[in-house]
Amino acid sequence: DLNISPEAFSCQPKSGDVIALDVMTVKTLTVETKDVHDIHIDGIQATLPLPAESLQRQHSPFSVERVRSPASMASKTTKVEVTCTGEKAVKGAVTSTRRLMKIAGLGLFIVIFVFAFFGWPSNVIEHEDVHRKILAALFLTGITLVALEDVIRLDKSAIMLVLASVMWTYHAAKHATSHEGHDELQHQLAKGLADVGSVILFLLPAMGIVESIDHLEGFAIVTSFMVRQTKDKADRLMPLICFLAFFLSAVIDNLTATIVCVKILKRVVPHKKDWRHSCGGLTVVAANAGGAWSPIGDVTTTMLWIRHKISTTGTITWLFFPSFVAGVLPLFGIWWQAKRCAPAETEEDKKEEQETVATRESIMALVVGMACILTVPVVKMVTGLPPYLGMMMALGTFWLVCEITELGKPGGDEETGGAPEVVHGKHGVPAALHKVDLSSLLFFTGVLLSVAALESAEVLSRYSEFMNEFTGGSPLSLSVLLGISSAVVDNVPLVQASIEMFHEPMDDPLWQLVALSAGTGGSMLAVGSVAGVTLMGLEHVGFLWYMRRISPWAALGFAAGIGSYALQRMLVPQ
Numbered sequence: 001d002l003n004i005s006p007e008a009f010s011c012q013p014k015s016g017d018v019i020a021l022d023v024m025t026v027k028t029l030t031v032e033t034k035d036v037h038d039i040h041i042d043g044i045q046a047t048l049p050l051p052a053e054s055l056q057r058q059h060s061p062f063s064v065e066r067v068r069s070p071a072s073m074a075s076k077t078t079k080v081e082v083t084c085t086g087e088k089a090v091k092g093a094v095t096s097t098r099r100l101m102k103i104a105g106l107g108l109f110i111v112i113f114v115f116a117f118f119g120w121p122s123n124v125i126e127h128e129d130v131h132r133k134i135l136a137a138l139f140l141t142g143i144t145l146v147a148l149e150d151v152i153r154l155d156k157s158a159i160m161l162v163l164a165s166v167m168w169t170y171h172a173a174k175h176a177t178s179h180e181g182h183d184e185l186q187h188q189l190a191k192g193l194a195d196v197g198s199v200i201l202f203l204l205p206a207m208g209i210v211e212s213i214d215h216l217e218g219f220a221i222v223t224s225f226m227v228r229q230t231k232d233k234a235d236r237l238m239p240l241i242c243f244l245a246f247f248l249s250a251v252i253d254n255l256t257a258t259i260v261c262v263k264i265l266k267r268v269v270p271h272k273k274d275w276r277h278s279c280g281g282l283t284v285v286a287a288n289a290g291g292a293w294s295p296i297g298d299v300t301t302t303m304l305w306i307r308h309k310i311s312t313t314g315t316i317t318w319l320f321f322p323s324f325v326a327g328v329l330p331l332f333g334i335w336w337q338a339k340r341c342a343p344a345e346t347e348e349d350k351k352e353e354q355e356t357v358a359t360r361e362s363i364m365a366l367v368v369g370m371a372c373i374l375t376v377p378v379v380k381m382v383t384g385l386p387p388y389l390g391m392m393m394a395l396g397t398f399w400l401v402c403e404i405t406e407l408g409k410p411g412g413d414e415e416t417g418g419a420p421e422v423v424h425g426k427h428g429v430p431a432a433l434h435k436v437d438l439s440s441l442l443f444f445t446g447v448l449l450s451v452a453a454l455e456s457a458e459v460l461s462r463y464s465e466f467m468n469e470f471t472g473g474s475p476l477s478l479s480v481l482l483g484i485s486s487a488v489v490d491n492v493p494l495v496q497a498s499i500e501m502f503h504e505p506m507d508d509p510l511w512q513l514v515a516l517s518a519g520t521g522g523s524m525l526a527v528g529s530v531a532g533v534t535l536m537g538l539e540h541v542g543f544l545w546y547m548r549r550i551s552p553w554a555a556l557g558f559a560a561g562i563g564s565y566a567l568q569r570m571l572v573p574q
Contacts, residue, residue, distance in 0.1 A: 101152050105145045106162075112138060113166045116173040125173050132459050138167050139450055143488070143527060147543040156536070156543075157439045160446025167453040192452030195492075199448055199530065200441060202388035203255070205395035207436050208429070209369055210259045212398065214267070215432035216408045218365035221358040223267040230268070237268065238279055238335050245283045246327045249290035250297045252373050253387070254519075257287045258531040262538050278338035280539050281550035282331060284531045285523045285557060289327025292519030293319040296377040299530075300495045300518040302387075304511055307499055314507035319516055321568060326520040326561030333553035341549070361407055372398045399429045440537025447533060451489060460489065464497035476566060479513035483521025483558055487528035491518040509569060513562070520561050523554040 112134065116125065124130050142163035146156045168189075175181030213219060230237045241261055249257035261283040269276045291297030295305035295312050304310045375397075376390035402408060408428035454460050467485070471477035482494055495518050504510045522529030526536050526546040535541050 098152050101145075101148065102154065105141055105152075108138070108141055109162055109166045112170050116166075116170040119173050119176065122177075125170070126177070131171075131174055132457050132462070134170065135167055135454060135457050136459055138163065138170070139454060139489075142450065146527065147547070149542060151544075155439070157443040157446065160443055160450065162446075164446045164449035164453065167450055171453050171457055188456040192449065192456060195452055196445060196448040198386055198388050200445060202391050203441060203444060203530075203534075204436070205388075205391045206256050206373075207259055207441075208433050209373065209391075209395045209398055210256070210263055211435050212395075212402070212429045212432040213365050213369040214263050215435065216365035216402070216428070217359065217362035218369055219264055219267055220362045221366060222264055224358060226264070226268045234275070235335065235339075237275075238282060238338070239331060241265065241279050242282050242286045242328060242331045245286040246290035246324070249287040250294035252376065253296060254287040254291035254298050254529070254531045255534060256373060256376075256391075257290070258283055258534050259538070261287070262535060274342055275338060277539060277541050277545070278334055278549060280535050280541060281546060282334045284526075284529065284535050285330050285334075285520075285550065285554050286327040287531050288523045288529050289323045289520050289557070289561070292326070292516050293323040296380060298515075298519045300491050301515045302380075303492070303495055303499070304515055306384075308506055309499065309504075309508075309511040310515060311507055315512065315515065318507075318512050318565070318568065322516055322561040322565040323520070325564045326516075326557040328557075329560050330550075330553035330557040333556065334550060337549055337553070364405070365402075365407055368401050369398055395429075402428045437537055440534065443537050444530070444533055447527065454489065460494060461497045464494055464501060468501060475508075475510040475513050476562070478510070479517040480562060482514060483517030483562070484524070486518050486521040487524035491522055491529070494518065513565065516561060516565060517558070520554075520558050524551050524558060526550075 115121070119125065124134075142159055145152065145154065145159045149156050149159075171188075172185055175185040226237060226240060229240065241264070244264075245257050245261045248260065252260075262280055265276050265279050265283070269279070288298070292301060293316055295301055295310065295315055301310065301315065305312070305315070372394035373391075376387055376394055379385055379390035379393065380387050408431070451460075463485070467478060467481045471481055478498075482491075482498070485491075485494060495514060498514055502510060523532065526532040526541065526543050532546070536543070536546075
């Protein structure tokens with residue numbers, strides 16, 4: 001009688017039976033017999049019954065434990081448990097590999113930093129081509145360490161902060177030999193700081209206002225609606241969040257839409273982590289696609305719009321359908337894979353989500369908060385001011401409204417004399433700001449500063465020239481390569497380089513393809529867009545998990561979007 005499982009093998013042999021097994025695939029071998037006879041384990045002969053220690057003394061590769069049979073069985077029944085030590089060897093190999101990867105990756109950072117700090121060897125540091133290659137190698141090493149975060153067990157925020165510092169230190173070493181070089185470095189640092197600061201100053205108030213709305217239960221009405229719609233059919237959540245992210249990003253941009261949708265998901269499915277991560281990955285894909293057909297939906301489309309490369313009417317007319325295909329088509333694949341790969345439900349997962357009751361204060365918080373967020377694109381279009389100023393104004397306005405109307409203030413303060421001064425600043429928006437994830441902001445900072453170093457060293461501009469030469473100037477081929485490249489490095493400098501390289505008229509197919517590919521191509525990797533980086537920070541989604549579960553479907557959506565645009569150009573008269 002045999003009982004076989006992936007980790008254990010047990011049997012009740014008869015006299016003369018032979019048992020053969022691969023010791024590296026079995027953790028436990030249990031042999032139970034009522035007769036005294038010989039057994040052979042990996043060439044070791046033993047006779048039962050006998051003490052387990054005697055088997056170990058014969059240099060067996062197994063650790064052996066003798067277990068007494070139940071009292072109901074015959075007294076001479078003997079059970080010997082033999083545990084394979086192969087698992088220990090595998091764990092040791094994994095641990096050694098993890099340490100080697102840490103040493104190799106961080107060792108490269110340390111070596112380059114030391115060389116840059118002492119300015120040696122000067123001929124290597126000052127050589128233009130070698131300088132760019134070393135910066136590119138550093139960046140790819142950092143991205144690889146982020147991708148293997150779950151394996152090497154190093155936090156991605158710490159990796160990117162160290163990477164950005166090392167890259168800029170090495171880049172500074174090249175300019176430290178002359179006064180002109182020092183001035184050029186200061187100019188590059190100021191430009192990089194302005195680009196990074198504009199994103200961080202947008203992210204911080206955006207996360208603050210969304211966190212404040214959530215803190216004041218502002219999403220209760222949305223959460224209640226989704227809970228009611230998905231109570232009996234959980235599959236409805238994914239298309240709901242997909243369409244919400246797609247259309248919301250066209251109005252308030254893809255980054256803010258991602259933050260809002262992730263916060264809603266945390267409320268609707270707090271216990272089902274894998275399902276929530278799948279919905280979050282789909283949110284990134286849909287939000288990036290939704291931002292591609294709106295001049296204010298993505299930073300790259302805004303750049304093209306401000307530089308008069310695309311118009312509002314032309315962008316919506318020609319890019320809505322391809323963007324819809326790129327954002328909605330992955331829904332079916334991600335839904336299918338999420339159902340197929342979902343882990344077994346635990347007791348925690350089976351808990352029914354409590355439907356939050358919307359109150360007057362929560363509805364007011366949602367209406368005022370969303371109204372403040374919607375003023376951001378209006379301010380940008382009317383005044384031409386950068387979006388981060390509009391978002392800062394939105395947070396400040398929402399904050400003042402909450403203070404004046406006493407939203408979120410504990411009850412009974414009016415009757416307690418000095419109590420309001422005691423609790424002031426500990427409720428409402430100030431209390432919500434304490435929940436903002438600073439590690440995510442630091443991760444964004446590291447990523448953006450690293451890309452800024454590549455841009456300052458002209459690595460990205462030269463790569464744009466290479467793309468143009470490689471594709472022979474074909475708009476379709478160039479856009480495909482641009483979209484794939486956007487999945488690895490930030491699409492902003494690539495689009496900026498394209499603007500400077502080409503001089504086609506407004507609403508030329510080249511510019512529309514650049515907007516479409518730069519917006520949707522970044523979804524193919526978690527670090528390819530600010531929305532994806534936001535998901536990694538807020539939901540702690542791993543790079544490799546995203547690559548396995550989201551990237552293939554995002555790539556399919558990207559290809560389908562480009563193909564649908566080309567088909568649309570062929571069928572619709574100019």
